[in-house]
Every structure is written in structure tokens, then in C-alpha cells.
Amino acid sequence: MDLETIQHPGFLKSYSRKQLDELAEEIRSFLISKLSATGGHLGPNLGVVELTLMLHKLYDSPKDKIIWDVGHQTYVHKILTGRADRFDTLKQYQGLCGYAKRDESEHDVWEAGHSSTSLSAAMGMATARDLQGEDFNVLPVIGDGALTGGMALEAMNHIGHEQTDMTVILNDNEMSIAPNVGAMHNMLGRLRTTGGYRRTKEDIEYLVKKIPAFGGALSSTAERLKGSLKYLLVSGVFFEEMGFTYLGPIDGHNFDELHSNLTYAIRTKGPVLLHVVTKKGKGYKPAEDDASGAWHGPGPYKIESGDMIKKAGPPAYSAVFSNTLAKIAEQDQRLVALTAAMPGGTKLDQFAKTFPERMYDVGIAEQHATTMAGGLSTQGMKPVFGVYSTFLQRGYDQLVHDVCRQNLNVVFGIDRSGLVGGDGETHQGVFDIAYLRHLPNMKIVIPKDENELQHMINTAVANDDGPMAVRFPRGNGLGVEMDESLKVLPVGEWPVEQQGKDAVILAFSTMLPIANEAASQLNKRGISVRVVNANSVKPLDEKQLDHIAQENIPILTMEEAVLKGGFGSAVLEYLNDQNHIGVQVKRMGLPDRYIEHGSPSSWYEELGLTADEAARSIYEMVPRKRQRA
Numbered sequence: 207m208d209l210e211t212i213q214h215p216g217f218l219k220s221y222s223r224k225q226l227d228e229l230a231e232e233i234r235s236f237l238i239s240k241l242s243a244t245g246g247h248l249g250p251n252l253g254v255v256e257l258t259l260m261l262h263k264l265y266d267s268p269k270d271k272i273i274w275d276v277g278h279q280t281y282v283h284k285i286l287t288g289r290a291d292r293f294d295t296l297k298q299y300q301g302l303c304g305y306a307k308r309d310e311s312e313h314d315v316w317e318a319g320h321s322s323t324s325l326s327a328a329m330g331m332a333t334a335r336d337l338q339g340e341d342f343n344v345l346p347v348i349g350d351g352a353l354t355g356g357m358a359l360e361a362m363n364h365i366g367h368e369q370t371d372m373t374v375i376l377n378d379n380e381m382s383i384a385p386n387v388g389a390m391h392n393m394l395g396r397l398r399t400t401g402g403y404r405r406t407k408e409d410i411e412y413l414v415k416k417i418p419a420f421g422g423a424l425s426s427t428a429e430r431l432k433g434s435l436k437y438l439l440v441s442g443v444f445f446e447e448m449g450f451t452y453l454g455p456i457d458g459h460n461f462d463e464l465h466s467n468l469t470y471a472i473r474t475k476g477p478v479l480l481h482v483v484t485k486k487g488k489g490y491k492p493a494e495d496d497a498s499g500a501w502h503g504p505g506p507y508k509i510e511s512g513d514m515i516k517k518a519g520p521p522a523y524s525a526v527f528s529n530t531l532a533k534i535a536e537q538d539q540r541l542v543a544l545t546a547a548m549p550g551g552t553k554l555d556q557f558a559k560t561f562p563e564r565m566y567d568v569g570i571a572e573q574h575a576t577t578m579a580g581g582l583s584t585q586g587m588k589p590v591f592g593v594y595s596t597f598l599q600r601g602y603d604q605l606v607h608d609v610c611r612q613n614l615n616v617v618f619g620i621d622r623s624g625l626v627g628g629d630g631e632t633h634q635g636v637f638d639i640a641y642l643r644h645l646p647n648m649k650i651v652i653p654k655d656e657n658e659l660q661h662m663i664n665t666a667v668a669n670d671d672g673p674m675a676v677r678f679p680r681g682n683g684l685g686v687e688m689d690e691s692l693k694v695l696p697v698g699e700w701p702v703e704q705q706g707k708d709a710v711i712l713a714f715s716t717m718l719p720i721a722n723e724a725a726s727q728l729n730k731r732g733i734s735v736r737v738v739n740a741n742s743v744k745p746l747d748e749k750q751l752d753h754i755a756q757e758n759i760p761i762l763t764m765e766e767a768v769l770k771g772g773f774g775s776a777v778l779e780y781l782n783d784q785n786h787i788g789v790q791v792k793r794m795g796l797p798d799r800y801i802e803h804g805s806p807s808s809w810y811e812e813l814g815l816t817a818d819e820a821a822r823s824i825y826e827m828v829p830r831k832r833q834r835a
């Protein structure tokens with residue numbers, strides 16, 4: 207079948223088992239081929255081919271609500287809902303989104319990107335259905351990794367209490383991005399090995415019914431037997447005790463098992479949890495054999511060999527972060543590294559190779575990691591939480607309530623700050639300056655390159671005056687020379703990159719090269735522009751701002767972060783509070799909207815974060831008398 211002709215999954219209703227097998231094969235070849243050029247979440251999607259086909263065969267999307275947790279495993283769903291022809295544009299600027307996207311299709315009933323939201327969304331939809339007297343099925347699909355996210359437990363607690371009709375499909379492939387971790391994961395492991403509880407429970411019920419009721423005595427004994435047997439058997443009882451009918455574990459690649467269990471689930475009142483066991487990367491050996499998570503979301507690769515097509519270049523910022531921590535940890539026994547299920551992305555898995563006892567992967571639990579870091583700090587340890595900017599949003603109250611308010615010595619290594627590219631809206635690291643800067647006691651430093659990053663990490667670990675965030679971008683450094691020994695840098699003293707007397711640009715990180723380019727354009731036009739590496743957002747370099755105000759020259763601030771509440775706002779606030787009235791300030795940064803997928807450079811063009819725009823802004827502010835032709 208030409209997958210690109212599919213417009214709606216309804217055709218599956220009449221599909222035989224043989225046709226399903228053939229279609230599954232075609233979809234796998236399609237994914238392996240398309241993603242070899244574009245990159246994308248190959249492993250997760252190869253693992254849900256049969257599950258997605260059976261869901262769309264048995265249920266009527268979009269009337270029945272199929273909700274995908276994280277949403278990175280929706281490629282098969284997108285193929286079946288008329289989007290196969292867009293896969294050449296996957297995760298690219300104005301191309302196909304790599305996650306569920308409501309404005310892409312009516313079949314995408316819920317958007318995600320961040321993990322563990324599907325059960326709460328499902329509860330919302332099912333509750334609305336019941337209040338409105340509607341009739342449809344609600345089917346959240348949640349992975350074993352996402353189940354380690356606290357929100358999932360909050361939702362289960364409520365769903366089990368309300369006994370709301372829905373079928374939760376737990377897609378258990380033993381992997382988060384890296385191998386899954388935690389007690390929940392261990393429990394699922396026992397379930398996978400000891401087989402299903404469902405049959406035994408029915409056998410017991412059958413037995414209890416067979417026993418003549420001697421005044422009810424025997425049946426109560428049998429009831430007690432059933433109860434103790436339940437606890438003796440497997441921890442499927444965890445789900446049962448949470449109020450779910452637990453089904454499984456079943457083979458998530460077996461159409462017959464999927465069909466019979468989903469059919470049973472449709473007929474079952476109240477919440478059902480169907481535990482399906484799948485193989486991440488199924489059908490493509492390099493991805494099936496992936497032990498580290500490299501095939502969770504690879505870039506382009508060679509199909510035959512499974513070799514990734516990597517561009518050589520300077521070290522990744524994440525690698526500099528991890529290597530610097532390892533260097534410090536050799537001397538400083540206080541240092542402990544934490545990650546929330548991102549050991550590979552943060553490269554803390556490299557740190558763990560040297561210091562396995564001082565690196566903790568807490569699962570998808572950023573709230574827990576943030577507060578655990580606070581606890582570590584109260585006992586004199588020096589915790590460093592390596593976390594993506596976007597995922598630290600999950601730990602906001604813990605930042606406020608637990609770490610900053612108590613002024614605890616915690617370092618936040620904030621990776622993927624700024625625009626991240628293909629993962630788009632749900633992953634942009636653009637709110638962190640705004641969500642950190644207003645927290646009393648928090649300090650925020652932002653290195654301009656990989657060399658300044660290593661020194662800032664060292665500075666943050668050495669700092670014993672409360673929490674400090676070191677914010678750095680996704681991807682590779684600039685290829686600058688790395689100093690041999692680590693320094694402790696002054697915080698709140700901005701280095702001047704190039705002198706100038708007519709105007710000043712305050713910029714940091716990825717905006718600094720653009721600022722330098724704008725300055726050289728204007729210098730050629732006789733306008734002398736100073737460029738300052740504003741490498742700390744909190745504290746500001748107040749001395750330097752006072753001096754600029756006294757010179758009364760215009761200021762342009764530049765940041766790859768939202769303008770509202772960002773660095774430029776901080777400068778405006780300071781100048782106003784110090785009565786430096788009349789100083790001209792223009793701010794360049796991200797507008798008040800969500801930035802979709804696409805390379806940062808494409809967005810720089812669209813959003814005007816360019817040297818030409820910066821030069822134009824300055825030119826408009828420099829008083830005519832200074833302008834020479």
C-alpha cells in the first residue's frame with residue numbers, strides 16, 4: 207500500500223491479520239528509510255507499530271480519544287491519519303511536528319512533549335464526557351518511563367478513586383531514553399517475568415464461587431485466600447489496589463493478544479490498565495540492540511550499517527559540563543550530580559563512568575531531583591542538577607519553596623537553554639531567565655563559549671552563597687581554546703568584548719557573535735559600538751550600567767530568551783529604579799508566543815535576531831549629530 211494515500215484509519219476495520227502484518231512491515235520500512243535522512247524518534251515509534259494499528263482498528267478516532275504521553279511516538283499515528291506525505295519535513299521549520307499537534311489533525315486530541323501528562327488529560331476528557339452525557343472511549347498511552355513521572359501517580363490516584371471509565375495502555379519497553387530506572391521499573395520487571403495476574407484472579411473467583419457457603423464461613427476463608435494469594439502473586443496488585451482492572455502483561459507486537467485484551471477492556475467498567483510489553487526499535491537491529499538510548503532520538507544515519515551521520519566539530523556544551531564536573535569531583539568530595547532521566551542528553555552518563563556512586567538518575571522526576579538537591583545541600587554536599595531548561599519548569603515550586611527560600615547551595619546546570627531546533631515549542635529553553643530571575647537568592651550566569659562554561663561551572667560549585675544557575679545552549683561550542691586550569695570568575699562583572707563610545711550592546715551566549723557582527727557593521731559606518739559580554743543576568747553589573755547611564759549612550763540588549771521578564775527587562779528595571787531616566791534602551795529577544803520546531807537560524811531570520819536588525823536598532827538610536835554618512 208502507498209502509505210501516502212492514507213487519509214483516515216477507518217480502512218483498518220476490515221483489515222485481516224495478514225493485511226495488518228503486511229502493513230506493519232511497510233510502516234517499519236517507511237520509518238527506517240525516512241528517518242535515516244531526517245533523524246527523529248525512531249526507537250519509540252518502531253516499538254508501537256502493532257499497538258497503534260490495533261488502537262485505530264478497534265476504536266474510532268477522533269471520537270474515541272487516543273492520548274499519547276510525551277507524544278514522540280506518534281509517527282505511526284500520523285501515517286494512519288493522513289500525514290505520511292510530510293515525513294520529509296519532520297521536525298523542520300514549518301514542517302511536520304515531531305509530537306502530537308492539535309492544529310495538524312483532529313486525531314491529535316492532546317499535545318505533549320513533556321512527559322507524564324496523559325493520564326491527567328485523560329481524566330479531564332473522561333470527566334467532561336460523563337458530565338456532558340457523551341459516549342466515547344478514552345485511551346491514554348503511557349510509557350514505562352513516563353510512569354516514573356509524579357504527575358502520572360497523582361492522576362492514577364484520582365482516576366482509581368473516581369472509578370472513571372478509561373483504558374490506560376502502559377507501553378512497557380524497559381526503556382526511558384536510557385534504560386528505565388526506579389522501583390516502579392523493578393515492579394514492572396517482576397510483572398513481565400511472572401506473567402499475568404488476570405487469569406489467576408478469575409480462577410480464584412471461580413474457585414470461591416464453587417465452594418458451598420457454610421454460613422459464609424468458607425467463602426470468607428476463600429476470600430482471605432484470594433486476598434493473600436493476590437499479595438503472594440505479582441505486583442499487578444499495585445494497579446488493582448489503585449482501583450484499576452489490571453490486564454497483562456501481553457505481547458504488544460501480537461495482534462491477537464492486543465485484540466482480545468483491548469476488546470475485554472472495552473467491555474470492562476471503570477479504569478482498566480492494559481500492560482503491553484514492547485521492544486523499543488523493533489524491526490531495526492541497531493535500534494533493537496540499543497542499550498544506551500542512542501536510538502531513542504537519533505540524527506540521520508546509514509541504514510545498512512547503523513552508523514550515525516555525525517558532523518565533526520567542537521565539543522558539545524553538555525560534554526564540557528560533564529567533564530568539568532568530573533575534574534572538580536576528583537578534588538571535591540562534596541560534589542554529587544543529579545539527572546532526571548537524561549543521563550545521555552546531559553552527558554552525566556560520562557561523569558557516572560568515573561564516579562558511579564556520585565551520580566543519581568531519579569527517573570522523570572524533576573520536582574524530586576530539585577528538592578533532593580536541597581536536602582543534599584543541607585548536609586554539606588554540593589549537588590549539581592544537570593537539567594534541560596524546559597524540563598526544570600517541572601520543578602518551579604521546588605526551586606522557590608525548597609531551594610531559593612532556604613538559600614541552599616545547589617548548582618543548576620541548565621542545558622538546552624535558548625531555541626533547541628527540531629523538538630520545538632515544548633522543548634524551547636526560553637523561559638528560564640524569566641522564571642529564575644525573580645527568585646530571591648538565585649544567581650544566573652551565562653557563559654559565552656565552552657571555555658567560559660568550564661570556569662562558570664567551577665565558579666558555581668565553589669560558590670557557597672546559595673543557589674546558582676549556569677545556563678548554556680544545546681549543541682556544540684565555538685571551537686575556542688580551553689584553559690588548562692579551572693578559574694573562579696567574578697560574578698556580576700561583565701567583560702567588555704570590544705570598546706566603543708557611541709552606543710553599547712549588552713549580549714550573552716549565542717547572541718554575542720551577532721552583536722559583534724552588528725558592531726563591526728556600524729564601526730565601518732563611523733559609529734563606534736561597544737559590545738559587552740553580559741555573562742550574568744543576576745546579579746547585573748550595576749557598576750557598569752551606572753557608568754553607561756552617566757555616558758548617556760543608547761543601549762541595545764540581546765537575548766535568546768523571552769523578552770517578558772528577561773534580561774532586557776532586568777536592565778530596564780535597574781535603570782529606572784536608579785533614576786537613570788532618559789537612557790535609550792531597545793531590547794531584542796523572543797516575542798510573547800510559542801516558537802515551533804525548526805533550526806534556531808531559521809527562527810533568527812524570522813524573528814529578526816540578526817546583525818542587520820541589531821545594527822538598524824542602534825543606528826536609529828544614535829543621535830543624528832554623531833552619524834557620519
Ligand SMILES: Cc1ncc(C[n+]2csc(CCOP(=O)(O)OP(=O)(O)O)c2C)c(N)n1
Pocket residue numbers: 250253276278279319320321348349350351352353377379381382383486502546547548570572597600
Ligand atoms: C518532564 C520531562 N522530562 C524529561 C523528558 C525527556 N524524555 C523524553 S522521552 C523520555 C523517555 C520516555 O520514556 P517512555 O515513557 O518509556 O517512552 P518510550 O520512549 O520508551 O516509548 C524522556 C525522559 C520529557 N519529555 N519530559
Ligand SMILES: CC(=O)[C@@H](O)[C@H](O)COP(=O)(O)O
Pocket residue numbers: 276278319383502503551622626629680
Ligand atoms: C522527547 C524528548 O524529550 C527527548 O527525546 C528530546 O527529544 C531530547 O532532546 P535532545 O535531542 O536535545 O537531547
Ligand SMILES: [Mg+2]
Pocket residue numbers: 349350351352377378379380381382386
Ligand atoms: Mg519506555
